[in-house]
Amino acid sequence: MGGVPVTVRVQREDFDLAAEVQALSAGRHDIGAVVTFSGLCRDEAGMLSALELEHYPGMAEAEINRICEEAVTRFGLQAVSAIHRYGKILPGENIVLVVTASPHRQAAFDGANFIMDFLKTSAPFWKKEHAADGIERGWVSAKDEDDSARDRWSKD
Amino acid sequence: MATVNLVYFAWVRERIGRAEETLELPDGIVTAGDLLAHLKTLGEEYETALEHENVIRVAINQEHVEHDEPIAGAREIALFPPMTGG
Numbered sequence: 724m725g726g727v728p729v730t731v732r733v734q735r736e737d738f739d740l741a742a743e744v745q746a747l748s749a750g751r752h753d754i755g756a757v758v759t760f761s762g763l764c765r766d767e768a769g770m771l772s773a774l775e776l777e778h779y780p781g782m783a784e785a786e787i788n789r790i791c792e793e794a795v796t797r798f799g800l801q802a803v804s805a806i807h808r809y810g811k812i813l814p815g816e817n818i819v820l821v822v823t824a825s826p827h828r829q830a831a832f833d834g835a836n837f838i839m840d841f842l843k844t845s846a847p848f849w850k851k852e853h854a855a856d857g858i859e860r861g862w863v864s865a866k867d868e869d870d871s872a873r874d875r876w877s878k879d
Numbered sequence: 880m881a882t883v884n885l886v887y888f889a890w891v892r893e894r895i896g897r898a899e900e901t902l903e904l905p906d907g908i909v910t911a912g913d914l915l916a917h918l919k920t921l922g923e924e925y926e927t928a929l930e931h932e933n934v935i936r937v938a939i940n941q942e943h944v945e946h947d948e949p950i951a952g953a954r955e956i957a958l959f960p961p962m963t964g965g
């Protein structure tokens with residue numbers, strides 16, 4: 724599967740969904756489906772003023788890259804872009820973007836889903852919550868359902 | 880004696896009170912699990928940070944490993960809580 728473009732970025736700045744889709748499919752006539760997933764910061768019914776995202780520089784990029792390459796092989800994707808932000812992120816702002824391309828829609832849907840399930844459980848990022856009153860609410864706990872979502876990909 | 884570069888993240892970093900350090904390890908520390916057990920003898924901050932040893936994730940040279948992984952030759956060992964990105 725060499726030659727399939729996989730773009731991974733870990734950055735403080737926001738990203739533009741349309742620009743990323745455009746960059747991934749520009750000049751190509753072989754792509755039939757593009758799926759875009761973006762994850763946003765929720766305010767938890769007004770309780771949350773911000774999320775602070777910490778990451779492990781170097782490993783974060785490497786791990787997301789490993790996950791994307793696995794998805795390319797497993798689903799026959801034609802291109803993948805994944806962007807994860809770090810630093811302080813306010814409610815309504817983007818946190819993560821995954822864009823997958825394939826000849827037909829199912830592979831692109833499954834590939835994006837697979838990448839997100841593994842990204843949540845094995846890419847080295849940690850969220851800390853800031854309450855609406857400005858006080859730190861502490862680190863977000865890992866969820867069992869995220870592990871279950873990841874593990875369903877290993878059942879055949 | 881072996882020298883290791885350790886990096887910590889999230890609440891492991893906060894509880895230990897530093898983001899990274901270089902330590903000299905005594906002989907007999909073979910696996911990542913041995914390293915965790917040794918760190919817990921170094922002080923209260925380590926004991927608190929690593930109290931629930933089974934939830935602590937370990938990466939060697941920026942790749943996830945299990946606690947039974949040998950650490951010989953590791954350039955960088957990272958300890959951190961379960962991940963919550965995405």
